[in-house]
Amino acid sequence: MNAKPLNSKQLLMEVSDFSFAFEEESPILNQLNFSLFSGECCLVAGASGSGKSTLALCLNGLYPDTVEGETKGNISCRSQNIADFPQGKLSQSVGVVFQDPESQFCMMKVEDELAFVLENQQAPRERMQEAIHSVLKETGMLDQKHALIHELSGGQKQKIALASVLLMEPDLLILDEATANLDPMSSFEFTRLIQQVRQKRNCAVLVIEHQPDDWMDIVERVLVIGKEGTLLADDSPDNIYGAGRPLLIKEGIHIPLSYQEDRNVHKNPPQMHGEKLITLQNVSFSRKNKSILQNINVTFHRGEFIAIVGENGAGKSTLLQLLARLLTPESGNVKLDGIPLQDWTERELRRISGYVFQNPEHQFITDTLYDEVAFGMKLNGEKEIDAKVQELLTAFQLEQFADANPFAISGGQKRRLSVATMLDDTPDILFFDEPTFGQDAKTTKELMRLITELREQGTTIIFVTHDMELVDEYCERVLLLLEGKTAFDGSPEELWSRKSLLQKARLRLPYSMRKERAYGIVN
Amino acid sequence: MVSSINPSLKGITVLIPGVLLSFSFDIYTPLVFLIFMMLFTFLFSGIPLKKWLLFFTPFIIVALGFAWMTMLYTSESFAGGEHLFSIWRFDVTTGAVMTGISLALRSLCFITLSLLFILTTDSTKFMLSLMQQLKMPPKLTYGILAGYRFLPAFRHEFHILKQAHRIRGVGRARGIKDRLEQMRRYAIPLMANAIRKAERVANAMESKGFTGSHNRTHYHYMKINKKDWMFFSVINGALVLTFVSSYFLGYLNIFGIRVG
Numbered sequence: 198m199n200a201k202p203l204n205s206k207q208l209l210m211e212v213s214d215f216s217f218a219f220e221e222e223s224p225i226l227n228q229l230n231f232s233l234f235s236g237e238c239c240l241v242a243g244a245s246g247s248g249k250s251t252l253a254l255c256l257n258g259l260y261p262d263t264v265e266g267e268t269k270g271n272i273s274c275r276s277q278n279i280a281d282f283p284q285g286k287l288s289q290s291v292g293v294v295f296q297d298p299e300s301q302f303c304m305m306k307v308e309d310e311l312a313f314v315l316e317n318q319q320a321p322r323e324r325m326q327e328a329i330h331s332v333l334k335e336t337g338m339l340d341q342k343h344a345l346i347h348e349l350s351g352g353q354k355q356k357i358a359l360a361s362v363l364l365m366e367p368d369l370l371i372l373d374e375a376t377a378n379l380d381p382m383s384s385f386e387f388t389r390l391i392q393q394v395r396q397k398r399n400c401a402v403l404v405i406e407h408q409p410d411d412w413m414d415i416v417e418r419v420l421v422i423g424k425e426g427t428l429l430a431d432d433s434p435d436n437i438y439g440a441g442r443p444l445l446i447k448e449g450i451h452i453p454l455s456y457q458e459d460r461n462v463h464k465n466p467p468q469m470h471g472e473k474l475i476t477l478q479n480v481s482f483s484r485k486n487k488s489i490l491q492n493i494n495v496t497f498h499r500g501e502f503i504a505i506v507g508e509n510g511a512g513k514s515t516l517l518q519l520l521a522r523l524l525t526p527e528s529g530n531v532k533l534d535g536i537p538l539q540d541w542t543e544r545e546l547r548r549i550s551g552y553v554f555q556n557p558e559h560q561f562i563t564d565t566l567y568d569e570v571a572f573g574m575k576l577n578g579e580k581e582i583d584a585k586v587q588e589l590l591t592a593f594q595l596e597q598f599a600d601a602n603p604f605a606i607s608g609g610q611k612r613r614l615s616v617a618t619m620l621d622d623t624p625d626i627l628f629f630d631e632p633t634f635g636q637d638a639k640t641t642k643e644l645m646r647l648i649t650e651l652r653e654q655g656t657t658i659i660f661v662t663h664d665m666e667l668v669d670e671y672c673e674r675v676l677l678l679l680e681g682k683t684a685f686d687g688s689p690e691e692l693w694s695r696k697s698l699l700q701k702a703r704l705r706l707p708y709s710m711r712k713e714r715a716y717g718i719v720n
Numbered sequence: 721m722v723s724s725i726n727p728s729l730k731g732i733t734v735l736i737p738g739v740l741l742s743f744s745f746d747i748y749t750p751l752v753f754l755i756f757m758m759l760f761t762f763l764f765s766g767i768p769l770k771k772w773l774l775f776f777t778p779f780i781i782v783a784l785g786f787a788w789m790t791m792l793y794t795s796e797s798f799a800g801g802e803h804l805f806s807i808w809r810f811d812v813t814t815g816a817v818m819t820g821i822s823l824a825l826r827s828l829c830f831i832t833l834s835l836l837f838i839l840t841t842d843s844t845k846f847m848l849s850l851m852q853q854l855k856m857p858p859k860l861t862y863g864i865l866a867g868y869r870f871l872p873a874f875r876h877e878f879h880i881l882k883q884a885h886r887i888r889g890v891g892r893a894r895g896i897k898d899r900l901e902q903m904r905r906y907a908i909p910l911m912a913n914a915i916r917k918a919e920r921v922a923n924a925m926e927s928k929g930f931t932g933s934h935n936r937t938h939y940h941y942m943k944i945n946k947k948d949w950m951f952f953s954v955i956n957g958a959l960v961l962t963f964v965s966s967y968f969l970g971y972l973n974i975f976g977i978r979v980g
Contacts, residue, residue, distance in 0.1 A: 562890060
């Protein structure tokens with residue numbers, strides 16, 4: 198399916214017969230052949246572990262120099278082999294914005310980080326102020342010039358990462374899952390910013406993304422990389438997501454929502470109003486004299502599936518921690534099953550409730566998957582532990598890793614294990630703190646299937662998330678926090694109709710609700 | 721303002737009295753210098769008095785503790801003089817009391833000097849100055865600077881980890897064996913994440929064109945000018961004057977040997 202270049206633009210990068218392998222391992226990238234042209238916007242699609250991020254680092258020359266790895270074949274930039282570029286020069290033509298907003302910087306202040314880039318290029322000091330000013334203006338971050346980077350939001354950090362790359366005036370801009378760790382609104386804003394930058398600078402853009410929905414109106418070409426690291430397809434989005442769809446499904450690659458016309462969302466799960474399970478009365482909480490939650494009054498019922506949503510810093514995680522008694526409210530009271538939460542014994546409380554953290558690794562305490570699942574059962578003094586552990590491992594498709602170390606399995610498997618460890622005794626209530634954050638589509642889907650099953654067995658699910666698609670598809674009730682107060686408590690459908698509220702809370706409508714609107718943004 | 725003094729030279733300036741004073745075992749020398757340093761701090765450092773006292777006060781207790789211990793355990797060579805009193809099995813002499821007080825004063829001098837440096841120095845500028853003035857390799861400089869950013873994240877992660885383990889039903893550790901096991905449980909995820917993050921930061925820095933070479937321009941151009949040398953001269957001049965006056969007044973005592 199090797200298509201001709203879509204237009205007769207100038208050749209920028211040429212990858213010929215390129216393979217890359219870490220020492221003594223099977224190749225991550227295998228015999229790749231493709232070209233990138235100046236000014237085009239190209240998407241690299243592929244399942245987890247297909248070497249997409251490795252490709253980014255090979256294109257900007259970091260690999261194989263910085264790792265023990267072997268390459269075969271060639272990559273050239275403007276007809277010059279990249280191996281012949283002097284150290285530090287290639288990264289100026291090929292700039293990368295990485296996934297994790299927390300680990301892309303080495304300086305404390307925005308201004309200093311940008312200066313760091315200019316210093317690396319040995320730009321004269323007199324010109325730095327002007328360059329920093331203009332790139333901050335371009336990315337809309339001028340007000341943050343003197344801000345501390347760690348105090349910025351994720352979306353702002355990514356804009357600073359972009360600004361520092363733009364200072365090098367790259368011909369090719371690689372976005373290596375740059376929006377995967379952002380909330381939907383920030384992610385959308387970032388894609389719009391890239392569109393502006395591209396129009397102004399006419400640089401080529403290579404987008405590497407698991408869920409490229411927001412990029413689809415800029416992407417002109419799609420490269421599909423398979424699990425073995427080979428190039429499976431190179432064509433226009435319409436062809437890839439049209440005729441090429443069976444291939445994508447086979448490879449487990451996400452199909453953008455805009456191409457999923459036949460998408461059947463099993464919306465509106467049955468309303469299950471059981472008895473009262475948790476009641477909060479006038480609950481307030483503050484940290485270091487800063488009020489986080491004020492006068493929260495909510496009742497959760499048995500068997501409900503509730504999403505807690507809101508902007509970063511609105512107090513979602515704090516509320517969840519209060520419900521799980523990981524924090525104690527400053528005033529007001531929380532009752533679980535009619536009994537004040539503080540009167541529960543630790544053991545009993547942990548037995549009937551579970552809490553799944555954003556990073557599954559934080560929950561692991563033993564050396565094998567088997568021990569991990571058996572741990573809670575041993576604490577409860579259960580019998581027939583062996584049979585139960587096997588059953589759980591099988592149900593979560595982890596049986597073949599029973600003796601493996603929890604840290605050594607894949608991201609999706611870790612996610613499943615973190616849920617399995619909470620199920621030693623079917624819990625009455627499960628808390629989830631953004632469990633799908635930064636996960637690929639397949640892991641998210643699997644997790645949601647598990648949660649739905651648990652719910653059908655009567656477990657109450659309380660779920661903190663940014664993802665309105667999930668809220669729309671699975672939840673019967675949504676609690677919106679705004680500046681530490683409950684701003685909305687009701688059904689998702691009702692929330693979608695409250696436009697000004699959504700805008701205030703920086704929430705994005707789910708795709709199906711956006712379709713009617715021009716650009717799908719509440720505005 | 722001391723905060724505008726070049727950090728490298730400032731560091732050297734406060735290090736010299738710190739080292740030299742540790743040789744003087746009399747009371748006069750550290751006392752005079754301590755009074756000078758405190759006056760200097762109040763008048764020229766720009767550190768709010770309240771903040772300074774907040775940091776300084778706890779060290780008074782530490783210094784008194786030092787003095788007390790030294791008084792009781794003074795080595796033979798310093799423990800001369802009249803026998804003053806006995807506590808349990810310890811005989812306290814005038815020599816021991818002098819040595820004790822001197823040590824307390826020396827510690828306070830050291831604290832005052834350190835506070836003058838720490839409370840007026842921006843950590844980033846200090847590293848940049850070490851690179852520009854003292855030729856510290858850029859790889860090390862920016863490596864340490866990147867490390868600063870890890871600390872708050874590390875603390876946050878440790879907090880979450882403790883919560884996660886509590887949810888799993890891991891009780892509070894009792895006994896040494898339990899504690900070691902708990903440390904191991906915390907260490908693995910923290911280390912795993914730290915290594916991953918470090919690698920990501922390194923990649924990001926190289927992608928921004930960082931090569932570790934000394935050939936780079938400087939946004940914050942750190943230089944040493946007249947004002948910096950003046951600061952150096954005032955502090956170390958005062959030190960010399962203190963020693964000289966101590967010598968002529970006959971108090972100076974270097975390592976227990978009276979030189980006056």
